[in-house]
Amino acid sequence: DIQLTQSPSFLSASVGDRVTITCRASQGISSYLAWYQQKPGKAPKVLIYAASTLQSGVPSRFSGSGSGTEFTLTISSLQPEDFATYYCQQVNSFPRTFGQGTKLEIK
Amino acid sequence: QVQLQESGPGLVKPSETLSLTCTVSGGSIRNYFWSWVRQPPGKGLEWIGYIYNSGSTNYNPSLKSRVTISLDTSKNQFSLRLSPVTAADTAIYYCARDERVTMGVYYQHYMDVWGEGATVTVSS
Numbered sequence: 407d408i409q410l411t412q413s414p415s416f417l418s419a420s421v422g423d424r425v426t427i428t429c430r431a432s433q434g435i436s437s438y439l440a441w442y443q444q445k446p447g448k449a450p451k452v453l454i455y456a457a458s459t460l461q462s463g464v465p466s467r468f469s470g471s472g473s474g475t476e477f478t479l480t481i482s483s484l485q486p487e488d489f490a491t492y493y494c495q496q497v498n499s500f501p502r503t504f505g506q507g508t509k510l511e512i513k
Numbered sequence: 514q515v516q517l518q519e520s521g522p523g524l525v526k527p528s529e530t531l532s533l534t535c536t537v538s539g540g541s542i543r544n545y546f547w548s549w550v551r552q553p554p555g556k557g558l559e560w561i562g563y564i565y566n567s568g569s570t571n572y573n574p575s576l577k578s579r580v581t582i583s584l585d586t587s588k589n590q591f592s593l594r595l596s597p598v599t600a601a602d603t604a605i606y607y608c609a610r611d612e613r614v615t616m617g618v619y620y621q622h623y624m625d626v627w628g629e630g631a632t633v634t635v636s637s
Contacts, residue, residue, distance in 0.1 A: 449630055450550075493557065501574060507557045
């Protein structure tokens with residue numbers, strides 16, 4: 407199975423900050439990576455697919471980059487509604503696997 | 514707009530069968546991939562498997578011997594069966610549409626529509 411390791415696991419930031427979350431794959435996955443946001447008590451919501459393609463309706467302050475084994479999710483200017491847990495998921499091979507999650511908290 | 518809704522028992526006894534159904538409304542179940550994902554309390558996400566329109570499936574090997582995903586196009590539903598269950602199967606179970614898009618000569622997948630989740634507790 408392909409292991410995805412996110413860093414950091416916890417992140418404390420303020421409204422207006424620029425934040426970056428990293429996802430590293432245990433082997434190359436080209437651009438077969440998606441990013442999801444999950445708020446407490448809610449289902450995940452896709453933000454980015456194909457490593458860098460913004461899902462329709464997602465604010466442009468979210469962006470994704472990377473290929474191969476290292477990927478990043480960047481939020482250019484944090485908004486109050488962005489405080490949540492973020493997961494990466496690889497869709498390069500089976501079984502599909504998720505990173506362990508990054509919890510973004512208000513400083 | 515497509516919506517998904519999980520349904521099924523919230524409490525299952527150890528060694529018995531967990532059965533959940535996902536009803537698709539606002540669109541057809543045909544020509545899409547349909548997934549199940551679970552989340553144990555306070556933990557991360559685990560992909561269980563998916564089924565395609567044709568009935569072909571792909572399961573997580575960690576669950577493969579215990580899991581079955583099926584499709585009922587006449588009811589616009591797909592289902593999950595997990596047997597036998599243990600306390601480790603206690604989780605929120607989500608159904609999701611697995612969108613496949615063509616990008617160049619390749620396909621990309623992502624889960625774009627999710628149900629609200631069904632909490633299943635395994636306990637005697």
